[in-house]
């Protein structure tokens with residue numbers, strides 16, 4: 439898989455040249471530390487040709503001002519290597535790895551420098567023995583890529599610990615976090631996969647397959663974004679809760695992604711297919727809670743496999759509760775065993791849901807409860823036909839019309855804003871509705887979106903049935 443740049447990187451190391459990242463830098467100013475052993479129990483504080491542990495390399499990169507590169511090139515006769523992967527088990531003598539904390543420059547921690555031996559994933563396993571945090575970041579512009587990160591307490595923690603540190607602009611990409619090196623079975627971190635606490639502008643994943651993280655099998659959550667200084671983080675292009683093929687569940691036992699405690703303006707997914715996360719197989723796919731606001735969930739597959747078609751259910755697709763407000767949910771939400779989207783609580787308001795398709799969820803596609811989204815009522819479709827739907831609603835509301843086999847939103851057909859006369863109408867430019875039932879949602883000017891309306895037949899079953907049957 440992600441052997442991008444390996445040959446160049448390895449050559450660069452041999453020649454003492456800078457790694458192929460960033461702009462050209464003087465090698466002498468930006469040392470490469472080459473980790474050469476899996477044994478974390480010996481620490482002499484130096485990295486040389488005879489001995490360099492990951493712990494030593496991180497410590498030296500921190501103390502050296504400016505950017506640094508840590509490559510992993512462990513001989514295959516190292517006792518920690520089995521011919522497929524090399525496992526660095528954190529020592530009980532030293533515990534958690536030291537945080538990356540050099541505010542004068544970022545550190546690029548590169549597991550992809552290890553020669554290819556594992557056809558199913560990264561070659562270097564970091565194992566926290568179930569007792570220790572593994573990677574920790576307190577500073578800026580760091581990258582962690584190309585690792586299997588298993589059985590830590592937290593796999594990766596990006597944490598604001600206060601001045602002089604300010605964590606931001608870090609990248610976590612191309613890792614297996616909480617799942618084994620074959621990408622098929624849980625080897626969970628005992629609290630969670632990636633934790634972003636009070637940190638901003640970090641990127642989890644990327645838009646290419648090489649940058650995809652598989653974040654699955656963690657005991658509580660896959661990714662947690664926490665605190666009012668946690669903003670403008672992006673989670674893009676990852677598989678969260680599935681195997682490495684994106685075809686089956688390897689659940690994060692609680693939430694795939696948690697956004698909470700006033701975290702705001704974070705982006706899960708994006709408008710391009712490369713930014714899409716597959717968030718499936720978890721207890722709850724995405725949970726936004728505790729005053730988290732202005733977060734955007736766009737373009738993801740939530741409850742489906744990589745192909746967007748097969749079911750890999752979460753229990754709940756998206757949960758917004760406990761005063762989660764003014765968040766936005768789009769994308770595909772299907773096959774979740776309970777609700778597609780649940781908005782819960784009287785202070786959970788202004789949450790706009792334009793997601794489609796939403797279909798085949800076990801309970802309602804959109805469920806408002808305990809005053810969520812102000813309990814805004816869906817519109818009634820009073821004039822259904824083969825190619826149009828209309829009705830009445832409060833002036834200013836935006837009505838979105840869908841068709842479905844059931845009462846959700848398998849196909850989006852268009853929207854209209856309720857006119858001064860209190861009426862709305864969506865008319866297809868051509869053809870007729872895709873599925874026999876019509877539903878609609880209403881969104882008010884404060885951003886609250888309703889449940890789906892009770893489904894009504896589209897009024898052209900006589901025409902629709904024969905056309906539909908031709909497909910089977």
Ligand SMILES: [Ca+2]
Nearest residue numbers: 484485489490
């Ligand atoms: Ca050493």
Ligand SMILES: [Ca+2]
Nearest residue numbers: 499502504540
């Ligand atoms: Ca440094």
